Structure formats: structure tokens, C-alpha cells
Amino acid sequence: MIPSGTIEKMLSKVRDLPPLPSVVLQVNRALKESSVSIDEIGGIIEKDASLTVKLLKIANSSYYGLSYNVDTVTRAVSVLGFDTVRNIAVTLSMGKVFSRIPEDLLDVGRLWNHSLGCAIAAKILVGKKEKILREEAFICGIVHDIGQVVIAQNLPEAQRKIRKRMASESxxxxxxxxxxxxxxxxxxxxxxxxxxxxxxxxxxxAIRFHHNPCDAATGDSSACDKRLVAAVFAGNMVAKHSGIGFGIGEASEQIPDDVWGCFGRTSDDLDTIVEETHQDFNEVVAGWGMGG
Ligand SMILES: [Fe+2]
Ligand SMILES: [Fe+2]
Structure with a gap:
């Protein structure tokens, strides 16, 4: 047990916080401004040549099902929207963050696949009508377990103890x-x-409450979007039920009825959502080159 271990204290001592490429940080900062333009976002991304090439490839992949070719970043932003383009940029960046972990501390391939599965499932769960929420749910799914990576990287001894306990106490x-x-x-x-x-x-x-959405429901945080919390929580569960990244045997927890209800669904929809998650996951892994 780390006695006075606040997260801030721990992380302030850590030099090795996973970096997001500066281009994604710049996009995030720019998107905080309500007046940001498509050209500005396109201009930031175009400064990173390799990201630009990958982004255009993904924008033209079958996952987005566009009927014409997108050949510039600005066009990609205007066709797919700010949030989708940020999602692609962050997903590409996060793949690199995940690959930096020693394997004996964390099975990074499984965690990455789980995170991608969670993102895809959360997006499917929200449904096609809610374009903004589904993109938000996707990005939170990609990032939701990044804390596991930080702990494994920075507190290896504690991580070993946690893993040992998990293995011995089911x-x-x-x-x-x-x-x-x-x-x-x-x-x-x-x-x-x-x-x-x-x-x-x-x-x-949404990341904070991805294991305990009820705490978000009872809290008074006005910054908390309870449906986004529900989407990430359920996406995490569906990814486990799907056996993507982590096994089906670990999916003993159930998604409560009120969480299904947030999206006009019931637990009867689980099998269909699991099936769609598998389909989209295979498509993203093949088309984006993103498998763990
Ligand atoms: Fe988690
Ligand atoms: Fe998770």
C-alpha cells in the first residue's frame, strides 16, 4: 500500500507519462474552442505527414462506407466530422502508447484489443441516430483502460502484486x-x-466511472454525461462478453436494465450487439491495421 498515494502525487513524480503526439494535443485544444474551423483542424493534422496518410486510408476504408474518395484531410474533416477525425487520430496514437509496455507486467495486445472492442461496442450500443454521442463513446472506449498502462509502466512492483492477487483470488x-x-x-x-x-x-x-456508473448517477458532477458513462460501462461489458481481448469466462457481470434503457434497448439485444461488435472489430483490425 502506498501511504499517501494520491494520483496527482504519483503522477507528478513520473516522467514517463504516456505522451499523445503533439498533433492530437493541438487538435484537442483547438476543439475546446467553439469557433474552430474545418481548415484549422485540417491544417494541424496535415503537419504530421504519416498521420495524414493513415487518416486518409482509414477515411476511405469500408468501415466508413463512403461512396467517393476522400483525398485531403480538410475533406475528411468535413465529410466525417471533427469527432470522427479526432477518433482516428487518437486511435492511431494510442496503438503506439500501448505498445510501450513490458509484456510481463501487462498483456498489452489483449488490453488493446479489449479497448478497441469496448470502443466499437459502445458506438454500436448508442446507435446510428446519435452521431455525436456515438463518436464520444468510441473515443472514451479507446482510452478507458489507459490507467492500467500507466500503473504497469510506473509502479511495476505494485502491478506485480495486483496481478498475483488477481490470479490467486478469483x-x-x-x-x-x-x-x-x-x-x-x-x-x-x-x-x-x-x-x-x-x-x-x-x-x-466517463473513464472515471467505467466500472461503477451508479456512482456517477448519484454524484452531482455537472460535467458528467450519464449516458456517455453508461455507454462506456456497457461497451466494456460487451467487449468482455464478445471475448475480444479478454475471455468470455470473465464476463460474469451483467449489464443492468437501466443501462440498456439509456439507449432504448434491453438485454435481449446483447447477442446482436456482440455479433455486430465482432464484425466491426474484424473490419477495423483489417482496414486500419490496428490489431493488438
Ligand atoms: Fe477498466
Ligand atoms: Fe475495460
Whole structure:
């Protein structure tokens, strides 16, 4: 147990916080301004040649189903929207962040696939009508477990103890093991980092509550979007049910009826959503080159 281990204290000592490329930070900062233009966002991204090439390839992939060719970043932003373009840029960047972890501390391939599965499932769950919420849910899904990466990188001894306990006590949850060992959870670390990376506060809150959405429901945080919290929580569950990244055997927790209800769905929809998640996951892995 780290005695006075606040997240801020721990992370202030850490030099090795996962960096987001400056281009994504600039996009995040620019999107905080209500008056940002398509040309401005396009201009920021175009400064990064390799990101530009990958982004155009993905914009033209079958996942987005566009009927014509998108050949400039500005065009991609105007056709796909700010949030989708940010999602692609962040997804590409996060793949690199995940690949920096020593394998004995964290199975980074599985965690990455799980995160991508969570993002895809959360987006499907929200549905096609809510274009903004579904893109927000996707990005929060990609980032939701980044706190696990930070802990593994920076507190390897604590991480080993947490893993050992998880392996020997099947009834203990990851969050409970983290609290006992560290005094905080990977969800709290992820929320802290999302804030540092200049994501909107509601994203940080959705990450904070991805294992305990009821706490968000009872809190008075006006920055918290409860449907976004519900989407990320359920996306995490669906990814586990789908056996993407982590096994189906780990999916014993159920999605409560009120969470399904947030999206006009019931638990009867689970099988269909799992099937769609598998389809989209395979498409993204093949078309984006994103598998873990
Ligand atoms: Fe988590
Ligand atoms: Fe997760």
C-alpha cells in the first residue's frame, strides 16, 4: 500500500507519462474552442505527414462506407466530422502508447484489443441516430483502460502484486485489488490522464466511472454525461462478453436494465450487439491495421 498515494502525487513524480503526439494535443485544444474551423483542424493534422496518410486510408476504408474518395484531410474533416477525425487520430496514437509496455507486467495486445472492442461496442450500443454521442463513446472506449498502462509502466512492483492477487483470488475485482495496493484505481488514473491530454471533462468522467456508473448517477458532477458513462460501462461489458481481448469466462457481470434503457434497448439485444461488435472489430483490425 502506498501511504499517501494520491494520483496527482504519483503522477507528478513520473516522467514517463504516456505522451499523445503533439498533433492530437493541438487538435484537442483547438476543439475546446467553439469557433474552430474545418481548415484549422485540417491544417494541424496535415503537419504530421504519416498521420495524414493513415487518416486518409482509414477515411476511405469500408468501415466508413463512403461512396467517393476522400483525398485531403480538410475533406475528411468535413465529410466525417471533427469527432470522427479526432477518433482516428487518437486511435492511431494510442496503438503506439500501448505498445510501450513490458509484456510481463501487462498483456498489452489483449488490453488493446479489449479497448478497441469496448470502443466499437459502445458506438454500436448508442446507435446510428446519435452521431455525436456515438463518436464520444468510441473515443472514451479507446482510452478507458489507459490507467492500467500507466500503473504497469510506473509502479511495476505494485502491478506485480495486483496481478498475483488477481490470479490467486478469483472473487476480487481489479479495482478492489488496486485500491488495496495503491489507494486508487486505473479508472481514476485514466480520468486524470484524459484531463492532462485536454480531452473534454465529460470524457474524463466517463473513464472515471467505467466500472461503477451508479456512482456517477448519484454524484452531482455537472460535467458528467450519464449516458456517455453508461455507454462506456456497457461497451466494456460487451467487449468482455464478445471475448475480444479478454475471455468470455470473465464476463460474469451483467449489464443492468437501466443501462440498456439509456439507449432504448434491453438485454435481449446483447447477442446482436456482440455479433455486430465482432464484425466491426474484424473490419477495423483489417482496414486500419490496428490489431493488438
Ligand atoms: Fe477498466
Ligand atoms: Fe475495460
Amino acid at each position: 472473487s476480487v475485482s481489479l479495482s478492489a485489488a488496486e485500491i488495496d495496493e495503491l489507494g486508487f484505481t486505473h479508472a481514476e488514473v485514466g480520468a486524470y490522464l484524459a484531463d492532462k491530454w485536454h480531452f473534454p471533462t465529460k470524457y474524463a468522467e
